[in-house]
Each structure stands twice: as C-alpha cells, then as structure tokens.
Amino acid sequence: MPGTKLSIGIFRLLLQYIRWLPHRLGWVNHAAFILQLYEVRPTDIFLVSYPKSGNTWLRFIMAHMITGSTRQLSFEEVEKDVPDVYVSKDWIDEMPSPRFIKTHDALLSYFPKTIYIVRDYRDVLVSYYHYKIALKEFEGGFSSFIRSREITEPFGSWKEHVSKALQFSKDNSNRILFLRYEDMKINFEQTAYQLSAFTGLKKFKINRIKELTCFENLQQNETENGSEFRNRSGKNFFREGKCGTWKEFISTDDLKFIYADSELVSLLHQLNYQVEA
Numbered sequence: 001m002p003g004t005k006l007s008i009g010i011f012r013l014l015l016q017y018i019r020w021l022p023h024r025l026g027w028v029n030h031a032a033f034i035l036q037l038y039e040v041r042p043t044d045i046f047l048v049s050y051p052k053s054g055n056t057w058l059r060f061i062m063a064h065m066i067t068g069s070t071r072q073l074s075f076e077e078v079e080k081d082v083p084d085v086y087v088s089k090d091w092i093d094e095m096p097s098p099r100f101i102k103t104h105d106a107l108l109s110y111f112p113k114t115i116y117i118v119r120d121y122r123d124v125l126v127s128y129y130h131y132k133i134a135l136k137e138f139e140g141g142f143s144s145f146i147r148s149r150e151i152t153e154p155f156g157s158w159k160e161h162v163s164k165a166l167q168f169s170k171d172n173s174n175r176i177l178f179l180r181y182e183d184m185k186i187n188f189e190q191t192a193y194q195l196s197a198f199t200g201l202k203k204f205k206i207n208r209i210k211e212l213t214c215f216e217n218l219q220q221n222e223t224e225n226g227s228e229f230r231n232r233s234g235k236n237f238f239r240e241g242k243c244g245t246w247k248e249f250i251s252t253d254d255l256k257f258i259y260a261d262s263e264l265v266s267l268l269h270q271l272n273y274q275v276e277a
C-alpha cells in the first residue's frame with residue numbers, strides 16, 4: 001500500500017535523525033547508520049557490487065546454498081533469503097541470523113564479512129545502458145550515457161567502488177571473498193567451492209545449482225513467471241548474460257573517452273581485463 005510505505009519511509013527518516021548523535025558518538029554501527037538498518041550483526045554477510053555486475057545471479061546461487069532447495073526459486077523467495085537493502089529493510093531487521101544482505105553501496109569496513117563481485121567495466125556500462133533505456137530512465141545514445149555521471153554513478157564511480165573493495169581484500173583477506181563475474185561463468189564449480197568455504201554453507205548440490213541458476217534458466221523463469229523489472233519495462237532483466245559484448249557495442253571514440261582515465265585503465269589491468277593500446 002503506497003500510504004503505508006510512505007509512513008514507514010517517514011518513520012525511518014525520523015529514526016535516522018534521532019540516531020545521528022549516537023552514531024557520531026560511535027554507539028551506532030556506521031554501516032547500520034548508512035544503510036538505515038537497525039543494527040549490523042557480527043554474523044552478517046554483505047553481497048556487494050556495482051550495479052549490473054551479476055549480483056542477482058549471485059543472490060540466486062546463495063539462496064540455493066542457504067535453503068538447499070533443488071527446485072527453481074522465485075524472485076520473491078530470493079528476496080526473503082538474500083534481501084536487498086533498498087527493498088526489504090523491515091524484513092532484514094527481523095530476519096534470523098546469519099543474514100545475507102545485498103547492497104550496491106560501496107564496501108564499508110564495518111561489514112563483518114563481504115562477498116564482492118566485480119565485472120568488466122565496459123560490459124557493466126553496456127548492461128547499465130540497456131537497463132536504463134528499458135526503464136525509460138534515460139533517453140539517448142550510449143555516448144551521452146557514459147558522459148552522464150549523475151545517471152551512471154548513483155553509487156559513486158565504478159573505479160572508486162572497485163578499488164575500495166580490492167584494497168580491502170589485500171588488507172583483510174579473511175573478511176572478503178572477491179569474485180569476478182567472468183570467472184563465475186568460466187568455472188562455476190570453483191566459485192561455488194569458494195562461496196562454501198567462505199560462508200560455511202555445505203548442504204547443497206553444486207550441479208543442480210549450476211543448472212538452476214544458469215542464464216538460460218533464470219531468463220526462462222522470468223519470462224514465464226514475470227519480475228518487477230519485466231512488469232515495468234516489458235523486457236527481461238536477464239538480458240544477455242555474456243562477457244565481452246562491449247567489443248561490438250562501444251565505438252572507438254567512446255573507448256577513447258573511457259581510457260582517458262589512466263587510473264581506470266590501470267585498475268582494469270589489475271583485474272586482468274585486457275585493454276588494447
């Protein structure tokens with residue numbers, strides 16, 4: 001109900017205002033304050049990524065690992081098992097531990113444990129562009145899209161988001177699992193073992209999860225059962241699910257614009273993404 005949602009929103013804002021001083025005094029966990037949650041628990045695991053990096057795929061995988069379910073899960077079920085911090089704050093506050101929480105906010109050192117997923121920035125841009133076009137949140141060509149920072153950087157720049165997580169993983173390797181979307185596609189089993197070792201979840205069947213969460217199945221599931229994105233745009237959220245499609249999509253001039261940022265190029269190299277001279 002829109003009225004109820006609005007009152008809850010106002011209540012949360014008020015609560016945030018009241019918690020400002022305790023937060024400044026260090027009595028309220030910084031991450032809880034930023035994400036507007038009641039608390040951050042020591043057992044919490046955050047699934048963090050820049051938008052369009054494969055977070056939904058990861059959430060489906062985690063939901064299967066948590067529940068041990070061997071049937072296709074719905075979006076609603078995944079939202080219960082691995083809630084989105086922007087969608088289900090009330091549920092997150094009452095959820096039993098250990099909680100798995102999805103966020104696009106940049107990593108905070110106050111997160112007890114983090115699973116971070118990164119994807120080639122150029123594929124992220126292409127995916128994000130189609131997403132925004134489908135939702136009619138952007139109208140125009142790709143060239144103007146990549147130059148519209150207010151559209152492409154609601155969570156800060158990709159470069160800052162990713163470098164923060166990369167640095168954190170160098171300093172605190174036991175508190176973060178750093179995954180590449182491309183590696184998940186090439187070697188799903190290895191990713192599943194890494195996730196199991198990091199989270200302690202063991203009651204699941206890797207091959208079944210691989211099958212149920214493969215791109216084709218998730219896309220078919222969405223086509224048959226719908227999703228909020230599909231209701232709003234008439235298009236599939238699970239769009240292409242490929243690596244390297246930027247090569248056919250991004251013009252030489254736009255690549256020049258992207259590569260003008262030498263720090264970004266250096267970060268792409270560090271993450272093993274090829275950048276031609």
Ligand code: A3P
Nearest residue numbers: 052053054055056057127214215238239240241
């Ligand atoms: P494309 O738009 O390139 O297809 P996020 O969930 O972080 O917003 O990321 C969305 C991107 O991940 C979309 O990319 C989506 O298709 C892709 N994706 C989702 N599930 C996937 C899967 N099982 N395998 C590969 N890619 C997947």
